Amino acid sequence: MDTSKIFQHGTLGLLVPGLYDGTITAGELLKHGDTGIGTLDGLNGEVIILDGQAYQAREDGQVRQISATETLPFASVHFEAAQAGTPVSDLGQAAFQQQVQADNQLTNVFAAIRVDGSFKRVKTRVAPHQTKPYQTLVAATATQPEFEGTDVKGTIIGYFAPHLFQGATVGGFHLHFLSADHQLGGHLLDFEIDQAQLKVQKFADFQVHLPIDNADYLQEQFDNETIDSAINKAER
Numbered sequence: 001m002d003t004s005k006i007f008q009h010g011t012l013g014l015l016v017p018g019l020y021d022g023t024i025t026a027g028e029l030l031k032h033g034d035t036g037i038g039t040l041d042g043l044n045g046e047v048i049i050l051d052g053q054a055y056q057a058r059e060d061g062q063v064r065q066i067s068a069t070e071t072l073p074f075a076s077v078h079f080e081a082a083q084a085g086t087p088v089s090d091l092g093q094a095a096f097q098q099q100v101q102a103d104n105q106l107t108n109v110f111a112a113i114r115v116d117g118s119f120k121r122v123k124t125r126v127a128p129h130q131t132k133p134y135q136t137l138v139a140a141t142a143t144q145p146e147f148e149g150t151d152v153k154g155t156i157i158g159y160f161a162p163h164l165f166q167g168a169t170v171g172g173f174h175l176h177f178l179s180a181d182h183q184l185g186g187h188l189l190d191f192e193i194d195q196a197q198l199k200v201q202k203f204a205d206f207q208v209h210l211p212i213d214n215a216d217y218l219q220e221q222f223d224n225e226t227i228d229s230a231i232n233k234a235e236r
């Protein structure tokens with residue numbers, strides 16, 4: 001088990017013009033990591049992978065387990081390294097992210113961020129399932145359901161990536177959440193930690209696996225500026 005690399009299928013950039021067809025199975029993805037985030041075929045919700053199990057937070061607010069044959073257009077996974085957590089408490093999202101980035105010197109580093117514990121507030125959103133012909137990411141996520149919880153136990157999982165890699169992935173923090181009771185999940189919009197344990201796992205390697213058998217992917221003319229602006233609108 002290689003704990004020194006992130007395996008990413010697809011790019012965030014390919015979601016921007018609307019390439020939402022799943023191009024890797026969950027079963028194949030989980031061979032490359034036991035922990036991570038992503039989205040399902042058709043931009044169908046938010047994926048949270050914890051301890052080798054993949055879950056979908058759906059737009060109706062339900063959380064369900066993903067089967068091995070379901071497919072994803074985009075996901076990042078890694079194998080968790082064993083490490084002791086660092087206690088964190090009474091921190092809102094902005095202060096948390098500043099502190100984690102500074103304390104771990106993350107600016108130019110890929111890292112997985114995991115926070116297990118109790119949260120005073122959690123606010124998530126879930127991308128709504130798209131049907132063909134697919135809209136762009138900005139249009140598809142212009143209105144999306146948001147979910148909130150107070151006094152929630154659960155786990156934040158996601159990544160920090162250097163801004164140089166914006167487009168390949170999200171530059172900066174990209175965090176998802178799953179509550180311990182599986183009643184609340186999604187892409188994190190806001191949170192306040194009560195008491196939790198933080199784990200930061202740095203990676204020297206970032207492996208990108210591209211859907212080179214997908215005709216739409218092969219034909220797309222990607223535009224970096226459009227991708228950058230769309231990620232800032234849709235993924236933060």
Ligand SMILES: [Zn+2]
Pocket residue numbers: 037046174175176187188235
């Ligand atoms: Zn997300």
